[in-house]
Amino acid sequence: MKIAQFTSLGKIEIVDASKPVISRAEEVLLRIERLGVCGSDVHYFREGRIGDQILEYPAALGHECAGTVAEVGGAVKTLEPGDRVAIDPAISCGRCDQCLAGRENTCRNLRFMGNPGEAPGAAAEFAVLPARNCFSIPDSMSLETAVLVEPLSVGLHAVRLSEMRDKSNIGILGAGPIGLGVLLCAKAMIRSCTIYMTDLLAERLEMAARCGADWTGFARGGDIDIATTIHREEPLGLDAVFECSGDPAAIDEGLRLLAPGGTLVLVGIPPADRVNFDIHHARRRELTLKNVRRQNGCFAPVIEMIESGRLDPRPLLTHRFPLAKIAEAFELVEGYRDGVIKAIIEIGGDRGQDTGDRI
Numbered sequence: 351m352k353i354a355q356f357t358s359l360g361k362i363e364i365v366d367a368s369k370p371v372i373s374r375a376e377e378v379l380l381r382i383e384r385l386g387v388c389g390s391d392v393h394y395f396r397e398g399r400i401g402d403q404i405l406e407y408p409a410a411l412g413h414e415c416a417g418t419v420a421e422v423g424g425a426v427k428t429l430e431p432g433d434r435v436a437i438d439p440a441i442s443c444g445r446c447d448q449c450l451a452g453r454e455n456t457c458r459n460l461r462f463m464g465n466p467g468e469a470p471g472a473a474a475e476f477a478v479l480p481a482r483n484c485f486s487i488p489d490s491m492s493l494e495t496a497v498l499v500e501p502l503s504v505g506l507h508a509v510r511l512s513e514m515r516d517k518s519n520i521g522i523l524g525a526g527p528i529g530l531g532v533l534l535c536a537k538a539m540i541r542s543c544t545i546y547m548t549d550l551l552a553e554r555l556e557m558a559a560r561c562g563a564d565w566t567g568f569a570r571g572g573d574i575d576i577a578t579t580i581h582r583e584e585p586l587g588l589d590a591v592f593e594c595s596g597d598p599a600a601i602d603e604g605l606r607l608l609a610p611g612g613t614l615v616l617v618g619i620p621p622a623d624r625v626n627f628d629i630h631h632a633r634r635r636e637l638t639l640k641n642v643r644r645q646n647g648c649f650a651p652v653i654e655m656i657e658s659g660r661l662d663p664r665p666l667l668t669h670r671f672p673l674a675k676i677a678e679a680f681e682l683v684e685g686y687r688d689g690v691i692k693a694i695i696e697i698g699g700d701r702g703q704d705t706g707d708r709i
Contacts (some may be wrong), residue, residue: 533697
């Protein structure tokens with residue numbers, strides 16, 4: 351089978367590899383048909399690392415994926431060959447203290463697709479995973495949309511962690527796929543919330559407005575100070591801020607936006623190992639900082655929300671590439687070119703409803 355792998359900094363090659371086989375009764379063999387290019391993938395592409403997770407070349411890549419069940423193990427009762435599925439790339443052990451406490455996202459033995467030394471990447475024609483990592487999708491959902499279930503589940507998990515209630519005022523810093531996912535999930539989950547959203551790119555702010563943001567503004571530039579501007583609209587401050595850009599400077603900005611007792615939810619991945627922020631500002635206002643570690647139990651709810659029409663992520667799908675041009679897709683996403691939000695790699699299978707060279 352064909353797989354894509356990182357071979358050096360900023361370089362991806364497609365090579366031949368052995369097709370995986372089912373070795374445990376609870377596993378399934380999947381035909382991977384769609385792959386999304388994630389911001390964390392781009393960190394590995396550009397920097398060769400995320401924190402202390404450092405690539406050793408050649409290295410596997412990719413985790414946002416969807417496909418079709420090809421074979422099932424003897425103990426699998428929930429899936430059959432031919433089922434189309436969204437795929438949770440985080441393989442938890444189910445036995446450690448974290449899993450037993452309902453925190454599979456912080457499993458002590460977690461293996462994540464495409465992470466150094468963990469599980470094979472999703473940029474492959476076939477993969478073997480536990481059946482519990484595969485979620486059937488309805489006939490009405492395209493495989494491209496199914497790829498978005500994973501990043502949207504991160505957005506839903508972040509919204510749940512914020513513990514926001516109806517009539518909340520919310521800030522989202524960063525209008526990339528994760529920030530937009532937080533926006534869509536917040537609009538679906540929190541009644542009568544007002545959302546203020548920032549980014550550096552005009553086309554992403556336009557997408558944020560299209561997806562329901564009530565106010566948009568440039569994160570930096572000119573004489574406009576975002577915190578001061580938003581405080582004119584919300585003099586008491588915001589109830590919650592989601593930092594989705596990964597820019598360390600945005601942490602301080604998020605803290606400045608919050609009302610006393612507010613919550614800063616850290617979703618983005620900073621490029622550096624350490625960040626600085628005004629601890630006295632946070633201390634005097636008794637602000638809460640919460641870190642988001644991927645998602646926890648959000649796949650099925652996201653699929654249901656899409657199926658019911660409460661959540662429509664299709665505007666986020668902007669570009670499609672064949673596997674042979676995966677390196678071009680990474681370069682496009684890395685450079686924020688052509689208004690890209692989510693680039694999809696077409697590995698195999700028939701095209702779904704979301705068709706077109708530029709989706």
